[in-house]
Amino acid sequence: MRYQIEHTTRYDYAEPVARSWQLARLLPRALPWQHLVSHALQVDPPPDERHDVIDSFGNSVTHFSLHGAHRWLRVQMQCTVDVGERPALPDAAEISWETVRDAMRDTTRSAAPNTRGNAAPAVDLGAARACEPTPLVPLSGLAREFAAASLAPGRTWLASVTGLMQAIYAGFVFDAEATTVSTSVDEILRERRGVCQDFAHLMLACLRAHGLPARYVSGYLLTDPPPGQERLMGADASHAWVAAYSPWHGWVELDPTNDQLADDRYVTLGWGGDFADVAPLRGVILGGAEQTLEVSVSVLPI
Numbered sequence: 001m002r003y004q005i006e007h008t009t010r011y012d013y014a015e016p017v018a019r020s021w022q023l024a025r026l027l028p029r030a031l032p033w034q035h036l037v038s039h040a041l042q043v044d045p046p047p048d049e050r051h052d053v054i055d056s057f058g059n060s061v062t063h064f065s066l067h068g069a070h071r072w073l074r075v076q077m078q079c080t081v082d083v084g085e086r087p088a089l090p091d092a093a094e095i096s097w098e099t100v101r102d103a104m105r106d107t108t109r110s111a112a113p114n115t116r117g118n119a120a121p122a123v124d125l126g127a128a129r130a131c132e133p134t135p136l137v138p139l140s141g142l143a144r145e146f147a148a149a150s151l152a153p154g155r156t157w158l159a160s161v162t163g164l165m166q167a168i169y170a171g172f173v174f175d176a177e178a179t180t181v182s183t184s185v186d187e188i189l190r191e192r193r194g195v196c197q198d199f200a201h202l203m204l205a206c207l208r209a210h211g212l213p214a215r216y217v218s219g220y221l222l223t224d225p226p227p228g229q230e231r232l233m234g235a236d237a238s239h240a241w242v243a244a245y246s247p248w249h250g251w252v253e254l255d256p257t258n259d260q261l262a263d264d265r266y267v268t269l270g271w272g273g274d275f276a277d278v279a280p281l282r283g284v285i286l287g288g289a290e291q292t293l294e295v296s297v298s299v300l301p302i
Contacts, residue, residue, distance in 0.1 A: 022283030
């Protein structure tokens with residue numbers, strides 16, 4: 001599939017902003033199944049400084065700053081991306097989730113035995129990092145308890161992670177007004193409502209609480225308009241899902257908001273420990289008083 005994506009963020013400030021420093025993570029990653037055809041990032045007013053770096057997760061980050069007074073800031077990303085099928089899952093049906101957990105506990109070993117005595121591939125050190133709690137996804141006893149039914153003793157890793165995805169989808173209501181960026185995992189578990197960011201954080205907390213590595217993935221999802229209606233420009237939004245890791249399976253991407261594995265409808269921007277690592281735009285301003293934010297996203301299949 002080829003997609004044309006437009007992501008526009010605009011801030012309007014009640015008082016002039018004297019200076020602004022921003023980080024934009026708005027460049028889709030190059031992946032075996034994803035190819036960036038074209039990309040443009042426009043900032044208005046034009047920044048006084050701008051440069052690109054690669055962060056510790058391998059995501060592309062654009063640093064820019066405005067040194068003069070301004071009453072608004074508009075950041076628009078436009079790109080064309082080709083997305084193909086993700087690699088087929090390997091045949092590792094007998095691997096239990098406990099075997100994966102035990103393999104991740106000792107990353108000094110080059111291989112870990114599985115339930116049939118075969119050797120596992122070497123553990124990815126980046127995956128070992130994905131077992132750790134983060135500021136937005138701390139260790140949670142409530143999350144561990146919620147996940148226990150999905151991670152039954154002896155259940156295979158793949159059945160466990162997909163079962164957890166299904167449990168979140170079935171047990172929670174999508175409600176765009178119920179949470180904020182700072183809503184905790186325990187609050188989500190109590191209220192049983194949230195958005196894709198919340199459900200991704202919850203799934204991360206559940207897996208990490210049981211010693212299983214997982215990372216937060218940010219990007220876009222092609223959505224279908226109601227029957228008989230045309231696709232609307234700016235009607236979509238950025239999306240979040242989870243990639244869980246096993247030395248036998250690699251990274252497997254799961255979407256608890258929609259109860260499905262990621263496929264060629266998903267465009268990956270970046271990944272990290274939680275939302276804070278991959279926020280499309282974040283920064284610091286001097287002045288401005290109150291501000292209003294408007295975000296529009298369009299994902300159009302070509």
